[in-house]
Amino acid sequence: MAQSDTVDRILDAAEELFAERGFSETSLRMITGKAKVNLAAVNYHFGSKNALIQAVFARFLTPFSVTLGKSFDDLEARNAGRRPELQDILAVLTESAARMPQRSDKGISIFMRLLGLAYTQSQGHLRKFLEQEYSEPFGRFMRLLKEATPQLSAVDRYWRIQFMLGATAFTMSSSDALRDILQNKLGVETSVQEIAARLVPFLAAGMQAEQTLLVPGQRKAPVA
Amino acid sequence: MAQSDTVDRILDAAEELFAERGFSETSLRMITGKAKVNLAAVNYHFGSKNALIQAVFARFLTPFSVTLGKSFDDLEARNAGRRPELQDILAVLTESAARMPQRSDKGISIFMRLLGLAYTQSQGHLRKFLEQEYSEPFGRFMRLLKEATPQLSAVDRYWRIQFMLGATAFTMSSSDALRDILQNKLGVETSVQEIAARLVPFLAAGMQAEQTLLVPGQRKAPVA
DNA sequence: GTCTGTTTGAAACATACGTTTGAGATCCGG
DNA sequence: CCGGATCTCAAACGTATGTTTCAAACAGAC
Numbered sequence: 367m368a369q370s371d372t373v374d375r376i377l378d379a380a381e382e383l384f385a386e387r388g389f390s391e392t393s394l395r396m397i398t399g400k401a402k403v404n405l406a407a408v409n410y411h412f413g414s415k416n417a418l419i420q421a422v423f424a425r426f427l428t429p430f431s432v433t434l435g436k437s438f439d440d441l442e443a444r445n446a447g448r449r450p451e452l453q454d455i456l457a458v459l460t461e462s463a464a465r466m467p468q469r470s471d472k473g474i475s476i477f478m479r480l481l482g483l484a485y486t487q488s489q490g491h492l493r494k495f496l497e498q499e500y501s502e503p504f505g506r507f508m509r510l511l512k513e514a515t516p517q518l519s520a521v522d523r524y525w526r527i528q529f530m531l532g533a534t535a536f537t538m539s540s541s542d543a544l545r546d547i548l549q550n551k552l553g554v555e556t557s558v559q560e561i562a563a564r565l566v567p568f569l570a571a572g573m574q575a576e577q578t579l580l581v582p583g584q585r586k587a588p589v590a
Numbered sequence: 591m592a593q594s595d596t597v598d599r600i601l602d603a604a605e606e607l608f609a610e611r612g613f614s615e616t617s618l619r620m621i622t623g624k625a626k627v628n629l630a631a632v633n634y635h636f637g638s639k640n641a642l643i644q645a646v647f648a649r650f651l652t653p654f655s656v657t658l659g660k661s662f663d664d665l666e667a668r669n670a671g672r673r674p675e676l677q678d679i680l681a682v683l684t685e686s687a688a689r690m691p692q693r694s695d696k697g698i699s700i701f702m703r704l705l706g707l708a709y710t711q712s713q714g715h716l717r718k719f720l721e722q723e724y725s726e727p728f729g730r731f732m733r734l735l736k737e738a739t740p741q742l743s744a745v746d747r748y749w750r751i752q753f754m755l756g757a758t759a760f761t762m763s764s765s766d767a768l769r770d771i772l773q774n775k776l777g778v779e780t781s782v783q784e785i786a787a788r789l790v791p792f793l794a795a796g797m798q799a800e801q802t803l804l805v806p807g808q809r810k811a812p813v814a
Numbered sequence: 815g816t817c818t819g820t821t822t823g824a825a826a827c828a829t830a831c832g833t834t835t836g837a838g839a840t841c842c843g844g
Numbered sequence: 845c846c847g848g849a850t851c852t853c854a855a856a857c858g859t860a861t862g863t864t865t866c867a868a869a870c871a872g873a874c
């Protein structure tokens with residue numbers, strides 16, 4: 367083995383186990399066992415379990431944000447001043463994901479699951495880390511989204527972005543689907559891209575639904 | 591105190607703590623501490639922590655599924671043979687939630703968060719429990735959904751239901767949103783209903799988006 | 815009041831966790 | 845071939861967890 371591949375073996379095992387079981391349900395002993403590495407290696411190389419979690423994200427997210435930045439450049443160059451269509455903005459995300467150099471055939475599905483977990487589990491510390499560390503592409507995406515949906519109120523747009531994120535993260539994170547994907551090892555990329563292809567029209571249509579009408583005082587009477 | 595209210599105190603505390611912190615991040619000592627109850631009481635009354643979790647769900651979900659059944663009856667009576675509109679089917683869910691007898695002012699928001707967690711955390715055992723225990727209203731909802739979207743292929747419908755579930759569960763399980771909701775103590779119920787009111791048009795529009803066109807061989811070339 | 819079944823209480827149990835330790839192995843430039 | 849830095853290893857540490865134990869308190873029936 368070239369250099370210390372212990373670090374990568376730990377990251378590979380951690381990534382997979384975190385995706386399968388969640389963060390706090392995955393112990394360092396499971397990780398080091400799967401990675402065939404000594405238990406102390408995690409604390410030696412990463413410092414703590416939390417730092418390991420962040421490293422797992424950084425390994426994927428840092429190159430991805432570079433790729434995403436280029437894709438945004440392309441999009442804006444293509445449209446040359448005109449505001450981009452919503453569908454195109456969403457497609458940029460899936461295309462960037464597809465463009466990413468894949469580390470394994472599991473590909474991006476594992477990572478989507480992790481992103482979803484980061485937003486539901488882990489009482490905020492990981493979420494804060496991600497939003498601080500990758501605020502640049504995140505903010506750029508938000509700005510594009512705002513330009514593409516000028517008819518929406520800020521509140522509606524905020525919530526609908528939440529809905530989009532939820533549909534995406536949850537679908538990708540469905541452990542059953544993940545298991546299916548992992549089982550038929552071939553055609554994994556196309557499966558994920560197929561899901562993405564189905565997801566984009568759904569999200570775009572939801573995003574462009576008519577502005578929500580709130581009836582303030584509406585309250586149902588209790589059942590007799 | 592009338593009879594053994596220990597059980598209810600445990601359930602109340604557990605419900606709130608689970609919603610705030612997740613299941614495995616909440617210890618029995620936190621629960622019994624908040625409930626001002628002896629530690630052993632949980633194992634005495636419920637048997638195990640997992641059984642406690644299921645009891646928390648059952649306390650809410652059992653009456654809810656009754657209410658939901660009535661709401662479905664109403665819907666079908668109202669439409670008298672004609673197939674119900676998609677928006678109406680989705681609205682039945684939120685209306686049933688609003689109709690529920692509220693146990694406290696926190697109301698249904700806590701429970702929505704729990705449902706979201708049940709589908710993202712807890713490696714399947716809770717999800718299986720819920721789907722088995724409440725398969726009747728679940729199946730009825732699916733059947734109505736199928737009738738309301740005859741234009742969709744089975745595959746598209748399957749995925750879009752996943753998307754809807756994801757958007758809902760994720761949004762409801764977002765802990766920051768919950769904190770915001772809990773912070774402004776007044777108007778909690780309306781807040782959750784407001785989210786639901788914004789969610790329904792989004793979901794309905796996404797569900798009724800044009801059938802997905804799959805271009806089979808499409809594959810992006812890697813970046814140079 | 816006394817007895818019987820139910821519920822509570824403080825303490826202990828066994829286990830699993832993240833982390834630390836210190837000695838040994840391994841590597842690589844000199 | 846040596847010597848200092850880097851890395852691995854088995855073992856232990858301290859703490860937290862879910863669960864169990866068993867005696868004490870309590871309840872209602874007779």
